[in-house]
Amino acid sequence: MAGIPKLPGYSFTDPTKQKFHVSQTFNIRNGYRIARNNFCGIGGTEIASNSARFVGANDCIRFDPSLTYGRTKTDVPPLFKPHYALYANRNLSFDGFFKQGILDSPNEFYRVRRVRILYYLEDDTISVFEPPLRNSGINQGRIVKRGRVPKNEKGDHWHWKDLNVGLDIMLYGIVYHTVNCDKWTREYMASQGLIMNEPEEMPEDPYIFDRQIKAKSNFTKTKSNVDKLRKFLEYDGKVLRFKAVWDDRENEYGELMRFEIFYFLSDDTVSVKEIHRKNDGRDPYCMLLRKVKLPKRYNDTPPSYPAIYLELTPAEVTEYYQPINFQIGETIFVLGRDMLLYDCDKFTRDYFQKALGITQKEAFSIEDPVPPKPPKPMPPHDGFGSLEDSFQNTKTFIIKPYRKNFTMSTVNANKYLKYEMVMDAVHPEDTIRRFVMMYSLGDGTCKIREPPIKNSGIMGGTYLRPTMLIKPGSERLNPDYYTPVDFYIGAMISIFKQRFIIVGADLYVYRYMMANNDKFPPEIIENLRNYMFNKGYLKYDVDDKMKEIVESENKWDEDADQEHLKTVEEELKECHDKINVQSDPIADKAMRDKIYAEYEDAMKHKTGVLPYGIKPYGHECANPVFIGDKKSSVCKPDEEVQFSSFTPKHVDTPEEIRAKFYGGVLKGHHDVCDGSKTIECIPPPHLGPLPEREGGPVPEPIMTTDPELPASCKTKTVRFVEDSGDRCKKDRHDLCNVNRDISFAGCTDYQKECIQLDKH
Template sequence: MMSKPVHGLPLLPGFSFSDPRKTTFHRTQTFGYRNGYSYPLFPTTGIGGDNLNVSQLCPNALDELANKRPAVTYKGPKQAPPSDFVPAHVIFDKKVLKFDAYFQEDVPLSTEEHYRIRKVVIYYYLEDDSMSVMEPIVENSGIPQGKFIKRQRLPKNDHGDHYHWKDLNRGINLTIYGRTFRIIDCDPFTQVFLESQGIELNPPEKMAMDPYTELRKKPLRMYITPSDFDQFKQFLTFDKKVLRFYSIWDDTDSMFGECRTYIIHYYLADDTVEVREVHERNDGRDPFPVLVKRQRLPKVLVDNEYFPRCVLEVSDQDVQEWFTAKDFSVGAPVTILGRTFFIYDCDKFTREFYRDKFGLPEFSAIDVSKKPLPPVKQELPPYNGFGFIEDSAQNCFALIPKSPKKDIIKMLIDDNKVLRYMAVLESPIPEDRGRYFIFSYYLASEMVSIFEPPVRNSGFFGGKYLSKTKIAKPGSCVDNPTFYGPGDFYIGALIEVFGHRFIIQDADEYVLKFLESNANDYPPSTIQSLKNHFLKQQRTTQESDSAIIADNKENKDMEPLTKEIQEELKNSNFLLEGPILEAFQILDKDKTGCLDIEEFLSVCKKFNLAVDDCLINQLIRMYSTGDGKINYYSFIRAFSQP
């Protein structure tokens, strides 16, 4: 027992005695713990809690005072001795970095789980850069857990490098001995240490969920006790009794969909359903009448996302409600295996069964035949001005346009019927005045072509001026234009052709004959203008003929010469009266019936008339006048066939 000296007495044997009042004799703690690490404490009390009258300086302060040397005024200060070397195993003693991680392990031989998530804790010991992996023990897991990798320096690669604390961070994958660990988080000490060393930590992640563990957390399946319903009695009562419903499946809303007819059979003996398709003759479908074979059809299934419906059949535990006879009714839709059928009628036995069993009135059939839609009026788009309207309209009737239909009867009747007119160009340009053109109107196609006879030394080439086309009247509608017809071509008529103006001055005698034969189809004013024109022309011709006959009355050699020429041209196909007469009339602007010798010979040359023949030369001399002209009417009559 310790003794306490009496105040004022020397500390000698016999001068001290024990204090009977003292009951505590423990020694004061000189070490403390902070964050798991020990550090020195400087006690202020002695044994039993007695006060100590000693210096409270720390050992480092005492060492500094002991090693301090006074400064001398005439010499520099002495450097303090270097601090003592402290090894790493002392500085980092019991300092460990802790990381939370997990890894995924495949489970190939189980039907309930394909993989499992195993949680681990990774420890990094700073004193010797070693690491260990520990797996927390989970009760009733069935897996050996605890120390997963013992403490050691773990290899980083095949070059002999090892993992260092600089390689560790949150949100990274760490591969150790071929197994990949995912680090998701760390403790506060590890976070403070890594941030103090200048390492930027990634944000923490959530622990991955184990699907099998989550599945086990769900409540257990509730089993339903089967009912005591006597199915054998139902079979004996309703054997060979079937409900028949007539239905349709309308799929016209989808692409290439159609409305098809089906028959639904409900067998009362075992509550099974069968769906049969009604085929029509030459419907183009395979002759398989059964759409759904006879079976019990589920109406409401249990919500089970793990049930492999594509492999296994549906059992009673997977069905919440089956189809019964109450689910079928005329006039109501029913959905069978994802396809909706509309029931529109049933047979007589079905009506009687629902009336006796459920007390329902007789079902009335519903008319499901669709009425044809009213025809949609096709409206053509506005005409763009290119080509004919009939040709442009064919692009709206078919994907591949066809040529428009023609009036075959009219083409056969009016084939090769052409109405020809002579017109003069009305233009403010002096050079264009006096240009004559031949208008040809084709009755079969109602088209017009324009030809300009070539005139020597006129400055114009002549030839085809406009190909066969329809000419619209000025001011007519673009979408429904009005074209020129035979009734519009009268003597003195102004014809506007694509901006050019022509005045009709003459026509063939065939035009008048054709219009008179179809007088009901054309205006009387047009026919009368042509009659007046030909009467005036006939009078002029008769006057000129009478003058020529009077002048050559004494010449009796004209008749034998004319007969000889007609006899020579008897077997030839050369028709001289029509074209050459028109050419002479075009050059005869004054309508006198006479032309200059040069103009007359140029026309004969263009029509390949052999003017060097002795008979024709003699005929030209006989019908020539004294002033250098020739009467072309008499010349043409000499070539008329007898």
Template sequence: MLGALAAPPCPPSFERRAVSAMAKYVPTPTGANTRGPGTAGTTPLDLTAVPCLPGFTLPQHKEKNNKMQRWGYAGGQRVEFDEGYTHDRPRFVQVPKPPNQWRNGEELPLSTTRAIFNTAEKEYDNLPAWEALDKQVLRFYGYYKEPVDESGLENWRVRRCVFFYYLEDDTVHIGEPKVDNSGIPQGVLVRRHRIPYSDKTGRYFTPKDLRIGRPITVYGKTFMVTDCDHFTRAYYIHEGIPQPESMPMQGDPVLEKRLFLDKRSPHMPITYEKRYREVQLGGGHINANMQQFLELDGKVCRFYAMMDDVTTPIFERRPFVILYFLADNSVEIREMYPNNCGRDSFPIFFRRRKLPRDKMDFGSPMATMPKAEDYVKVTDFLVGKTMKLLKFEFHIFDADEFTRRYFREELGVELQPRIQMDLPQQPWPRRPTPPPTGYGTQEDSLACVKSLLPKPPRKDLQKMMDNDGVILRFTAKLRDPKPEDREREFVIAFYLSDDTLMIHEPPKRNSGIVQGRFLQRGKYFNEATGKNFGPRDFQEGDGVKVSGYWFDVKGMDTYTRKWLDEEPPPYPNTDVTSVVEKLREGVKNQRPLVRDMFRLFDQDKNGVVTFEEFKKGMQKFAFNLPDEEIQAVMRHFDLNQDGKVTYTEFCDVLLDKDWSSEMLHTHTKFPVRTTPDEQYADKVQQSTADLKEAQKTRSAVRQIQSVFYAHNKTLTKLLKEFVMMTTKKHVTSQQVQQAMKNIGYEFPLDDVERCITFVQPQADLTQIDYVTFLQGLSVSFHDLPANR
């Protein structure tokens, strides 16, 4: 039904048909005729009279159909060139173009592209101002006068200002520096923006409008520009318009008076004449303490003292700082806790107040007030004096520089220099080295004693290279032999390259004994000297005992006799002075920091370098020297001659000025001693042994104390074990070990004895007071440093 009612489509109108017909004869923009075979020779038509209505317009034929854009690149930055779309057209400035990185043909050949296209390059680049002038600010100084109506002391007031002109966007920021206690709101006067000029022309401030000595008006307020900074002057000189000389800032009576009051002393000096006149008039200086406070406020004398604390199970020397406040004669005592001491952080031992000479007396309200003479004074504290304060004895050993200057200038007393109060290192108990096991050499047995994972002994490569193939041969016979062994002869061969020994029996015909190798080559212990066999232990006519057999040395070959008869090389064999110089230079070149240099030698990080560590450190620098010569080099670093090198001694020798060989011989502070010193060798061995034993003791004490510190009930269990073992108050070290084993913690007897000796240095290992031992074990956990 709907289809029957629909009207048929209308035929095209006459106007539409006419426009379509005319479109066939309209020429293209390029001059070529439009499509159709019969269009040659057609003339263009004037279509201006055709109405601009739908259906009467003609298609436009374009040569370029691309979409236009407003963006481009300037100096590698994307910028918007056209204006009126998002913001005004950006301002561009000319910036000198950086030199081209292409090859210019002076040192290297020209690049292929530059060799062909060799055109002149621009000297300047056009960059947007926000990139070329970023963070470039002109700074001017000036002031403006503010009228004051509510005060009768002044009519106007000078307000100082600072002008900041940002070149990147021509904005201006005006601020006023803040003055303490001025009572005036100060800070930002004009926020950063483009400030219009005051002539209502619509233009904005430019750098040419800011000149020294020229007033400017900003929003009805007139500012006077008086000065600018160095960068601003350089900018204007570069632009060709230099700024005039600076103008003096106009004075303000109120400001000058405030500055005068700030410079004036807060108190007026009181002379004897003034006090005399006041007393004559019936007055006098009423508050004398106030005058002392005004003159001596903030001046504190600092003294350093030590207190020997014998109340704890372990003797302890505790450092303190005594502060004497000169303003009110009060005293404060603070304790200086060392690092990692484990104590609670409450350093105030005596809070600030006046300290009486005797004991603290907290009397009743009706008690008589103590006099000024009953309190300690600053003159009572002297370096080297022992004072009894609060029932404790404090030994003053030093004072700071201000205290020494105050005593010298004000009191006329010269304090003593600093007194050394450091305790010497506690000697650790030494255990004898066990005898060799018989398996391998003695060095192999010592390696098993020193560590659970033994390492092979280090060989002396320098000695092996120097004495390679050098063998000393001796002839010997058995001492008190059996009848069948009387005719047996042996050859003892000693190898100088590694100090090994081998015994060989030459073959004899019809002897009935199997000759050949009698003793395998190896290092053997000489029971007579307590050391391994050396080349001079085999003297003609002497007897030696090797592996249970006694041999009488009968003779030696010619080479051995010549080698033994020669004089030993002079000590030292090498130039120790040159070795010291090369070592110092090598350490400086390898490590830039002194701390790293010292750690290169201090392998166990305990703060000192022993002989073994020094020897290994020299081997890292390719110095394979005998022990005597290494000791000579080490003596040069060991200033106090105690057998070990500390960090301070290492710095004193290493950080001195560069030395030449001639200066080393004439240097008086640290001369190189090349003469042998047997006492120093003993000190080196003793120091090395003490440090090794100290490391073992530290490890044993740490292991045992960690058990009691981690488990609170361990002490109670151990106390019960002691009570069950004996009825006495004393136990032995074996009983302590057994008691620990019964509660589940097994330690070697040596470690237990080391721990007992550390907690109670004077204790007898057969008579140990277990109550005192447990007390010391519980309170001394934090007193043991980690690696020193």
């Protein structure tokens, strides 16, 4: 059957094969999955690997001895547990290390790395872990992944019987040396008949040990006395600004680059900013140095310092730049660049002057002297058009008209200076000719006109159209033109090789010179003034000048009289000071106001509510009261007498006497309400209508006339002016009990008399 080809019609099916499923390779015993050693193929056929040809030398152990020697009666075996379930989560732990070689390092030649080797008993696998070491700088954790590790080239694997303390174990090319194991590992190995060696000492890593020694140094640093918070609060926002330049032209493609250096006083840091110019071709990164402390010698570090990947720390820097190191004209080094300071701002100069007592030098230029450009040659004038138009056309390719001064033309439009001229005649018939020259202030042109002369054959008219007159002897391409400074009486001017003499001028010319005297020399102004005076054109000016002189003299006399009166008053004041007489008008007025205020205050009650509705003294009296003392008319300088210009008198009226009586009651009220004193409240008497005054003469107001005194003794009188307004206020309450009846009072008899006088 095996030799028949597998073609249609040549295949046969075994009718005894009824099951074609894949046979099971595992059995379940006591709840655990166990692999089967003997199993059949698909359809129940025997597997070729179970035949006798595949039986090895040790396959005899598969046979049960009981088949040969018979079964013996034994104890009941324990419940079955497979090997991986019996030793699940049980492993052997060994502490060890391996040495790792270090290249290109002057501080260490090798490194000791501690590891932990775990052997898992359930499946005979091994894994290696490295415990974490703080700040080691290397990757830590799992070194060898869990798995069966080959022992040699024959294919053998490491077994727990091969492990012990003090043994070198090679795992994937790395030799691990075990120095110790845990307690459970020792007990388990002892139960299996293997005694572990004594533990060894774990070697120290030289680099880690040296770093720990340095970390435990007994040397301390003295704390700085600088109060950083106070310094920040005092100097926050205050920055010293310097302008610097770095000359890199010694190198290829180098150039002169400008920088701005900022020194922050709050924390002594420095930042450097590059100043870019338009189209300089440099990258737009302006900050050359961020805000850091700038060391004076940045390369002053030990040879062992790894400057490639570590920045400088305060431990490596010996000295930093301070404000005193930044001075104009000095050179500072910014990380290898020597920068020259050439300017600073005003705040920086003030800070150095006030805080450090140093005066910064003046700023200097760093630009190379630029050779002057050669003047552009002017082509010769071809005679067409004016010289200004021709010169304008040589500046640009596009022809543009000459641009005049629009402002001067607008301000001085239609303003002309007129002069009278005569011709410096060569022929006798030209001596009678007269010319009028008009100089235009708007565009600087001169127009000459000749008036006609009857019966002379001279028709007159325009002699020269408006033209800018060129001075003789000036350059042809850069001519000098005549200006009003060149025109004065007697001046000789040359106009197209014809000489004229100025013999007269208009009055407006003189006015213009006086209004713009800074544009003309004094000699020319004096020349025109003499001419105008001789002609009689300055008559009104002379009259105004004489009037001004007379007013000035009168004012001087008045000032002299005022000064004399002031001297007399000062002498009189000195006399009064010697005899202690107060005669200062300002002080007298202040004293009068003070006495008047005191008198008015005495006439008024201290509270807003009058006691028992008493009507105060009325001041609406038409006849004022004058109060004052008669002073002695003789000044006695020999006697020390205390004089006073004010001695006011006060006469109590009946209403004031009654007011004083109730004033005592009011004082008792204040003692009760405002103080701790208690008084007995007495009910007030019933106040009916005021009785009529008995018949008799009506008292007149008190009048005091001014004494007749000489002028030498100054006497002051005080007049108390009455206030306006209604003083008859009737909303007065009782003092002790506000619930009592309120009594009202009308105007007093004295006030009624005043009202009657007012009516008359």
